[in-house]
Amino acid sequence: MSEARETATSAFVAPRLTEVCSSGQSGPDLLDLSSSHFDPIATCAPQDCCDAERVDIRKDYGGKIVRKANRYAPPQQLVPHRMTKARAVPMPSNSVLAPLYAGADLLDAFAVQLPAGVSDDVEELARAALERQAWWIRALTRVRDVVMATVAVKSSRAVGLAAAARGPVIGFFPVLSKSATELVVGADDWHLDFRVAIQLRANAANGRELVAGTVVHCHNRLGRIYLTTIAPFHRVIVQASLEQAARAMKI
Template identity: 40%
Template sequence: MVDRIASLNRVASVPLPADSAIVRAYPLVSFADAYSIALPAEASNDPERLARFIFSQHSPWAAALMKLRDALVAGFGLKTAGSLANDAASRTERVGMFKIYSVAPNEIVMGEDDKHLDFRLSLLCPAAQDERRLILSTVVHCHNLLGRTYIRLIAPFHRIIVRSSLRRAALAGWPKA
């Protein structure tokens, strides 16, 4: 039983899924990663519902890192979580601070465009698989030196936060189908 619970909380680095819409998001990708976690049989496989669940489960340390990030980048004129939250009150459909770009039966694509870089996140529930999984992928296209420097600095934190967010959602108990 303990091994089964541990396996349901295990987050694995995987290649970008070939069937994900974000594989074709940009002609030039500056950064990409993907992480997979098992979904229990009773969990929802609705990617938008899963995205809303995952991004509503912020750990205090991740929220503190976002506040620090916002304080550091505001001086460069970059979008902050606060400015995106204010945009959430507009007509733009969002999951947390992420703008929704597309929703399909097995994938939601979110992200943001800014002057230094554009990024897309995908939550994909692959259809053809023996074991039910959720894959969270990110691709980034940098526009300039500021974007390339920014992604080099935040990439290690991004990886930790993504893995932690998936584990945290699994431990909280995925929404039911």
């Protein structure tokens, strides 16, 4: 008779939770299987009551029923991480660099979707993209400086120091112009001239995006060889920098 009662009780309790949230009875009364107040039907599902207590029924080695109450905490639903990816876009037609597009040796642009509520300060966004670069980008820049020093091309440090003496810089890039929605950095050297426009604009999804457009004009054979060599790295670095800005500015 006792075994039948234990089996019947276990069948009711095992798949259910004792209802503490809506019952007027106390937790210990509800968990006492020998109490006349125990009602195995008075239960709630895990999703219905976050204050419920789970009844864990086990038998010890002597065959005695062991009752243990475990506080139930609803499992947190994991939200998948959605990394914002940069993508290739046409060069902005309204950029101040538009007159330089004709005859350019390199002309490309990339854009990244910005999270809602981020700053509308284009300089702050440009700094997030160009000053918080990944270690591998800094390593590639050092390699570039060492190699190009052999042909008398200015290092990134030299460009930045010279520019800082004349005006503002972002990273090691001299700031050449700035408006409410666009900031241009760049430098001239004997092998090539380059310009990068960082532009903040609305997109078709009723949000905002950050665009980086690059224009390069080569002066000689060295400039063209250099550009051909670095172009694949340039595209990867620009996209990674935009994605870094989107992550850094996320609130």
